[in-house]
Amino acid sequence: MLGAMSIDLVDLVYRFRKEEKEQHQRIEGVYWVTDLTRCPLKRTYEFKYPELTAKDVFSPVFIMGDLAHRGVESLIKEFFLDAASVEVEGSREVSLPNGRKVIVRGRADAIIDLGDNSKVGVEVKTARADLGIPQQHHIDQVRIYNWLFSLSYSILFYVTPDRVTQFEVRDSVDEEEIIERITSTTYPRYPWECSYCPFSVLCPHKKAHDDRHR
Numbered sequence: 001m002l003g004a005m006s007i008d009l010v011d012l013v014y015r016f017r018k019e020e021k022e023q024h025q026r027i028e029g030v031y032w033v034t035d036l037t038r039c040p041l042k043r044t045y046e047f048k049y050p051e052l053t054a055k056d057v058f059s060p061v062f063i064m065g066d067l068a069h070r071g072v073e074s075l076i077k078e079f080f081l082d083a084a085s086v087e088v089e090g091s092r093e094v095s096l097p098n099g100r101k102v103i104v105r106g107r108a109d110a111i112i113d114l115g116d117n118s119k120v121g122v123e124v125k126t127a128r129a130d131l132g133i134p135q136q137h138h139i140d141q142v143r144i145y146n147w148l149f150s151l152s153y154s155i156l157f158y159v160t161p162d163r164v165t166q167f168e169v170r171d172s173v174d175e176e177e178i179i180e181r182i183t184s185t186t187y188p189r190y191p192w193e194c195s196y197c198p199f200s201v202l203c204p205h206k207k208a209h210d211d212r213h214r
């Protein structure tokens with residue numbers, strides 16, 4: 001019997017997100033897959049100005065995304081049982097042209113083992129609208145997962161207020177593309193990024209963009 005004990009679900013959610021963030025601190029020489037599918041400067045700024053992203057823990061949009069991920073991952077586990085693994089982390093070492101070795105690390109939402117050496121990745125995405133899906137940076141993200149986890153293909157699973165749908169992505173990056181992405185100096189990587197970037201308050205490379213059709 002819980003009696004008069006007070007239940008604070010808001011605090012529970014924030015504590016969960018804070019712990020998640022603390023477990024995934026930036027490490028020099030480690031590139032997360034998400035670093036390779038966004039403006040390369042953001043990684044540099046995250047080392048230098050971590051305070052500018054600290055409040056993401058309290059973002060309702062991100063919290064909704066987290067909860068949708070958890071829900072879909074639970075369903076996958078329930079249906080595919082031992083054939084499915086969720087929140088799967090993987091790493092691969094890559095040598096850069098200057099001889100420096102770095103680690104590419106990623107976390108797939110789910111990987112389903114179909115047997116016969118065939119594994120399928122699942123990446124869950126939430127969005128405010130279904131315009132323009134599948135988005136290029138999401139396709140690029142699962143192309144990198146296909147390489148990182150040696151997947152047969154990946155499913156991009158979208159949950160939006162207008163549409164719940166999925167896309168299969170069979171293409172994969174190669175090591176050459178990974179190196180190009182790590183060493184890229186194209187700021188931003190996608191034209192719409194600056195409009196949503198926490199570092200736009202200080203970044204000299206900020207570009208204006210009409211993102212009405214994003």
Ligand code: SF4
Pocket residue numbers: 039040041042045187188189193194197198199200203204205206207
């Ligand atoms: S403002 Fe634009 S160019 Fe600058 S870090 Fe952000 S996304 Fe990159």
